[in-house]
Amino acid sequence: MSVTYLEAIREAQAHALRDDPRVFIYGQDVGAFGGAFKATKNLASEFPGRVLDSPISEDAIMGLAVGAAIEGMRPIVEMQFADFSTVGFNQIVNQAATLFWRTNVPCPITVRLPFGGTSGSGPFHSQCMETVYAHYPGLIVLTPATVEDAYSMLLEAVAIDDPVIFCEHKFLYYHLKAERLPSEALPVGKARIAREGRDMTIVAYSAMVHEALEAAKELTPEGWEVEVVDLRSVKPIDTDTVMASVARTGRLLCVGEAWSWGGATAEIIARVVTEGYGLLDAPPQRLNAKDTPVPYHPNLWAAHRPTARAIAAAARKLLRL
Amino acid sequence: MLQTVLEPGTAENAALFRETYLAAYRFMLLARLLDDKFAALWRSGRIHGGVFLGRGQEALSAATGVSLKKGDVFAPLIRDAAGRLAFGETVRDAARTYLGSALGPMRGRDGNVHRGKPREGYLPMISHLGAMISVVNGILLAHRFKKISGTVGVASIGDGATSTGAFHEALNQAAVEKLPLVLVVADNQYAYSTPTARQFACRDLADKAPGYGVEVDSVDGTDLSACLKSIGQAVAHARAGRGPRLVIATLLRLCGHGEHDDAGYIDPQLKTSPIGRDCLKVAEEHLVRQKWADATTLATWRSEVTHEIEEAIAQVQREPAPDPFAEEWRAISSRHLSETHADNEVDPA
Incomplete structure (x- = not known):
């Protein structure tokens, strides 16, 4: 039995949905279709009403996540491609990233960015956005390189009380495999x-x-x-x-x-x-x-x-x- | 905070409407005089940054505030002093944010109109105002997840924000999710200096609603009675689970964009047209005509409100300013994940 980087991301989300009733997933095609990369495969049927298809509206997707976070939920947002998060950029850097500093109210959102180059994807489906988001105060930016980290860091991201930009590399989705999901992990913030x-x-x-x-x-x-x-x-x-x-x-x-x-x-x-x-x-x-x-x-x-x-x-x- | 019930006809409802009207007028007056005070403080150099007044928009704003109740959500625009007060903000907290008191809700980290208490459903705007609408949607969706029913969210914007992508995305989102959102547009004829003819080409902003599949109502924003009815109905409609509604209020901004702006660009003909009426005067005339108040009562209220404002400002002016040396310079709540690298920090000693 082996598990891919992509499956680890799906499993982490299933785990988070199972463990915490405050967690929900929102994004384009994440519902019954299971996501453009199948990172939310079967989650809509396993967790009815908690995995919601959104309109193609990255700004409103992020804004909604901020509102839900204020109200105590723990949204996981999937931006179909990291490149598209530029449309929601304002909400990420000006709304989510400033909320805690301005009001002392934490903003726990996990923004999943399928990012990075794969052959043939071109200028608008290959970008790396991590350094852009890291520039802004108020955001945490994670870049897991292994199956184990994809799983454990995503779980930790959902538990963190701040907006987390979770950069998952598309090139690693399918071919990177591990024997099993980890039971323990290095904490976020440690290299x-x-x-x-x-x-x-x-x-x-x-x-x-x-x-x-x-x-x-x-x-x-x-x-x-x-x-x-x-x-x-x-x-x-x-x-x-x-x-x-x-x-x-x-x-x-x-x-x-x-x-x-x-x-x-x-x-x-x-x-x-x-x-x-x-x-x-x-x-x-x-x-x-x-x-x-x-x-x-x-x-x-x-x-x-x-x-x-x-x-x-x-x-x-x-x-x- | 009062909830309006506006089915006409019964004596009981007439009495309730009178009570609501009086409460709303009181917030209009408080907001007008508070704004005047902020303008005076700004001119005397006591306020750092800008001052943005709600002059001419108080009827719409107060009607919005009194139509909401505890548990609802309100994302005001910059001219919503009346609505904020009606929604429960204290004069002190408004003054604290303008005067930069460390005891205010924003602790000097943000100023003037950028104030709120998110956990109480009172959202502090970012300057990109259209972006607040989807945040209201998010709180309403969270209520649905938490099985809290019967709450309503109001986002207030101006004619300018209707041109932003965020407006489009969020109104469409609210319609798709059938959220109890009331989106109030104060069409005050100018977005800063840009007239509506350069802002949109549709005949009327209300024409936008059918494209989103949401209901719409248009109202004379200078008439408190009309605003109370229109907003009250939109809120009741949303509260009953019948989905979002757009309310377009037509009025004129009776001041500059901010106090730094002399508004020389405003068409003089608009000032003498019906939309250029001062809603506060219109409301006072209504109060007298209905015999709900006479000139002496109005003068008494004005003096009571002035006293309330002076007392609050005097107290806030004695409060401490934020101390950069005591400030915790950390933008995330997770202390253990803060950046520790500090090569740009120089010991002042």
């Missing part, structure tokens, strides 16, 4: 050492963790031991774990699938440089998607985002510095 090493640290999150692990494997025969830190959460960032890793290796490469400008990779480098300059044996580097919309054609797409090969090349360069 994980996905692979130990002594020569350099690669910090990555979500799908890029797997590309980084591949790159690390590629570098082993060349004699390099590369440490990979899976950030798990883009906001808050577990700066301590990153810093401790850099203290061991002296070299840092940050990898993100999002665009680089003002992004999570820039933030990590800024923190390491400002707090741990002396730990570095070489200038920290970053690798991100190219600064263009996400291309459709597989040839272009594979060159647009960081891949294991590109990460390995960047790592070799950094190891020689």
Whole structure:
């Protein structure tokens, strides 16, 4: 028996609906159809009246979730694609994210963003929105890279009293598998050492963790031991774990699938440089998607985002510095 | 907070209507004089930021407030001082937000018209006003989940917000979910300086309702009696589970967008037209005509209300301002998930 990343997300929602009567799911096609990716498959029939199809109205979807949260519910919102959340952006960053600060009333909403590139999806079904949301105070941004984290972090997201932007990577939905769902987990806010090493640290999150692990494997025969830190959460960032890793290796490469400008990779480098300059044996580097919309054609797409090969090349360069 | 019952005919209902009218008038007067006080404080430099008055919109606003009761939801617009007071806001809390008292509901973190108590169904607006409508929908849907029946939500917007995508999405959403929403549009002819001719091209804003499958009522926003009836019926309709209703009130904003704005763009012909009447004067004339009050009573009420306002302002002016050094600079409630990285913090010592 095995469970995929997507099934873990479905199971976490079933678990949340079963355990907590305040939980409901709202989004486009999430009801009887079970969601564009089937992340809510059968939930509408298992939990009658609690998994509701919405109109194609991301602004109103988010606004409704804020109202329900004020009234003590725990909405889970599915934005069919992360890209579409821009239509609900105002409600996320100005309504949900400011409510607690302004009024002392918590705003527990989980916003599920199926995000990231898959071949052939093009500019409007591939975007990475995590750094945009992380920029705003009042939001928590989670980026699980494993089946276990998809399950446990989604469950924890629903229990958190604040708006959580839950970035689930579409590329991992089907092919990433685990033996079983976890019974215990690292808490949200803690990074994980996905692979130990002594020569350099690669910090990555979500799908890029797997590309980084591949790159690390590629570098082993060349004699390099590369440490990979899976950030798990883009906001808050577990700066301590990153810093401790850099203290061991002296070299840092940050990898993100999002665009680089003002992004999570820039933030990590800024923190390491400002707090741990002396730990570095070489200038920290970053690798991100190219600064263009996400291309459709597989040839272009594979060159647009960081891949294991590109990460390995960047790592070799950094190891020689 | 009073609930209007407006089936005409019986002496009992006539008496109840009189009582409701008097209560609503009192809130109109309180709001007008409170707004005047805020304007005076702003001119003397005592208020930081903007001041936004409800002059000319008090009848509609008070009618909205008195039509709601505890357990209902109210998302006011910036000219709803009367409705806020009728819904239960104290003069002190209104003043605290304008004067930045640390004891107010917003604790100096937000100001002027951005105030409310969400847990009491009184929503603090964000500036993108159309966005409040779906938040009201969410509270009403939560009531349905919690099997709380008979509650109503009112969102107040102006003619300008009807052009926003949020208005469209939320009204459609309320119709799809058959929520007990009353969406009150104060069509005051201008969104800041933009006249309605540049805002929409339909003959009448009421024409929008059939497209959403919601009922609509149009009302003279300068007439308190008409507003009490229209809003009262819309609220009763929603409370009875008959779905959302749009109410379009026609009136004229008798002031600038804010006190910084001299409103020189307002067409003088509108000021002398029926919609340019001052609703407060219209209500006072009605009170005298009905013999519900005479000039002496009106003067007494005015002096009582003035005294109430002066007392509240004097108290709030003595209250502490927020202290940036005592402030907890944390935007999420989950303390353990706060960012701890602090490279931008400089010790003032």
